[in-house]
Amino acid sequence: xxxxxxxxxxxxxxxxxxxxxxxxxxxxxxxxxxxxxxxxxxxxxxxxxxxxxxxxxxxxxxxxxxxxxxxxxxxxxxxxxxxxxxxxxxxxxxxxxxxxxxxxxxxxxxxxxxxxxxxxxxxxxxxxxxxxxxxxxxxxxxxxxxxxxxxxxxxxxxxxxxxxxxxxxxxxxxxxxxxxxxxxxxxxxxxxxxxxxxxxxxxxxxxxxxxxxxxxxxxxxxxxxxxxxxxxxxxxxxxxxxxxxx
Amino acid sequence: xxxxxxxxxxxxxxxxxxxxxxxxxxxxxxxxxxxxxxxxxxxxxxxxxxxxxxxxxxxxxxxxxxxxxxxxxxxxxxxxxx
Ligand SMILES: [Fe+2]
Ligand SMILES: [Fe+2]
Numbered sequence: 051x052x053x054x055x056x057x058x059x060x061x062x063x064x065x066x067x068x069x070x071x072x073x074x075x076x077x078x079x080x081x082x083x084x085x086x087x088x089x090x091x092x093x094x095x096x097x098x099x100x101x102x103x104x105x106x107x108x109x110x111x112x113x114x115x116x117x118x119x120x121x122x123x124x125x126x127x128x129x130x131x132x133x134x135x136x137x138x139x140x141x142x143x144x145x146x147x148x149x150x151x152x153x154x155x156x157x158x159x160x161x162x163x164x165x166x167x168x169x170x171x172x173x174x175x176x177x178x179x180x181x182x183x184x185x186x187x188x189x190x191x192x193x194x195x196x197x198x199x200x201x202x203x204x205x206x207x208x209x210x211x212x213x214x215x216x217x218x219x220x221x222x223x224x225x226x227x228x229x230x231x232x233x234x235x236x237x238x239x240x241x242x243x244x245x246x247x248x249x250x251x252x253x254x255x256x257x258x259x260x261x262x263x264x265x266x267x268x269x270x271x272x273x274x275x276x277x278x279x280x281x282x283x284x285x286x287x288x289x290x291x292x293x294x295x296x
Numbered sequence: 297x298x299x300x301x302x303x304x305x306x307x308x309x310x311x312x313x314x315x316x317x318x319x320x321x322x323x324x325x326x327x328x329x330x331x332x333x334x335x336x337x338x339x340x341x342x343x344x345x346x347x348x349x350x351x352x353x354x355x356x357x358x359x360x361x362x363x364x365x366x367x368x369x370x371x372x373x374x375x376x377x378x
Contacts, residue, residue, distance in 0.1 A: 053374065060368075061338040069339065073368050080371055092318045092338075120318065247377060254321040254336065267377060274321065274336035277367040282374035 052151050052206055052287070055080060055111070057280040058087030058251020059272040061120065062101045071105045073279035078110035081282050082151045086139075087251035087271050088118025088162060088212025091130070099130035107137035112149055114140045116160045118212035118252060142210060144194025146202050154287050157204025159243075161195050163213030163236050163250070164188040167229030169263065188233045196239035205287035209240045209248040209266075218260025219270035220253050237262040246285055300326045307331075307353045316345045322363060324350075331357040336366045 055077060060070065077084060086106065091098035099121075106113050115134060117127055131141045140147050142160035149156045166172050166188035175185035199209060214220055214232030223231060231253045240248050241264030248266055254274040258281075261267055271281050304324045312320045319342070322335040331354050337343050347361045 051378075055371075061342075063339070063342070065341045066339050070368055073370055076370060080374070092342075093315055123318070255323075273338070273366050273368065277336075278371050279368040280371060282371050284374055284376050284378065286378040 052154055052156055052285050053081045054083060054085065054208065054247065054249075054283045054285060055280045056085040056087060056249045056269065056271040056283065057273055057276065058212065058270075059089040059118070059254060059274065060086070061089055061092050062098060062105060063092045064097050064101055067101045067104060070279070074106070074109050077280075081111055081280070083111050083149055083156065084109065084113045084280060085158065085208070085210050085249055085271075086113060086115035087210060087249055088116045089120045089251055090115065090117065091121050094121045094123035094126055094130065096126050096129050096133070099126065099133050102130070103134055103137040103139065107134075107139055112140070113138075114142065114147060114158050114160070114210065116142050116210050116212055117162050119162070122162075142198070144191065144198055146198040148202065148204050154206065155204040156206045156208070157202035158208045158210055159195060159198035159202055160210030161191050161198070163195070163211035163215070164191050164233060165213060165230045166233035166235060168217040168232070169234045171228065172234065173229055188235055192233065192235035192239045195236060196242060199239060199243035199245060206285050207243070207245050209243075209245050211236055211248070211250045212252050214250045214253055214256070214268070214270065215240055215248050216260045216262050216268040219250070219256050219258065219268050221257040221260075222255045223253050231256070234263065237264065237266075240264070240266050247283060303353075307350060310349055310353050311346060314349050317342070317349050319346060322346055326357065329357055330360060332360045332362060334362045336364050338366055340365055
């Protein structure tokens with residue numbers, strides 16, 4: 051049994067240094083790894099990124115993160131990625147990593163994702179260049195997520211994004227803003243890739259549990275929803291090998 | 297002309313774009329001359345900053361700051377997805 055710890059939207063500011071780390075001191079008793087589903091900071095400054103590193107680096111379990119929209123606010127996302135990486139936190143953006151947990155290969159592919167909306171109620175790459183740029187960004191990040199997922203050789207496969215691949219985990223948010231909260235194209239990538247669990251954040255008023263259109267379980271771990279340091283989901287590697295090699 | 301919908305939009309924009317708050321998730325309701333703020337934020341300082349910014353955009357309204365600070369205790373259970 052693999053225990054996946056996950057939280058999103060911790061939104062750390064420089065005034066929060068030292069305040070959250072105590073909640074993760076005994077994490078190895080609860081989880082085998084910790085996923086951070088983006089919006090690690092408030093303003094996306096390097097100073098806030100350093101607080102994130104101080105709070106989450108060197109925990110007793112591996113930490114795998116994606117960035118969120120807040121982490122892009124100061125155009126310092128590359129610096130934040132660099133400093134987290136230097137401190138031993140894996141930051142995914144259209145990329146993947148495989149951990150060995152007691153002989154089980156746990157693969158995580160991830161990236162920020164983006165909005166655009168859900169099938170039949172979404173934006174299209176048509177008209178003004180601003181609109182095309184918006185949707186093209188979604189298409190690009192979804193395509194990189196698909197490539198990263200399909201490149202994974204693992205026993206358990208997890209998709210980690212900030213934006214949501216499902217409208218179901220947005221229940222509670224105003225439907226008018228769903229196109230700013232996620233995209234069905236992320237779910238298409240996930241549904242094409244034999245994923246066991248998709249984890250996201252971003253929708254602070256959404257719902258924890260849902261599925262993709264293709265039936266993959268989705269969990270929204272935005273901290274205002276889970277009201278805890280992190281959630282723990284347990285997964286067992288598939289007993290029956292799939293028809294093609296993983 | 298004073299249109300409450302525009303006041304709500306202006307305050308939501310301020311809470312999102314003012315670097316003191318940078319909160320996209322605070323809900324704003326004006327009922328009569330009462331202003332209600334709800335949502336969850338990461339720390340008490342953030343909650344206070346929301347009240348500070350809201351006060352600058354809510355002339356003549358009685359402000360009710362119902363924003364809560366999110367809990368971050370270690371988990372008490374786990375969900376079995378097998
Ligand atoms: Fe967030
Ligand atoms: Fe977000």
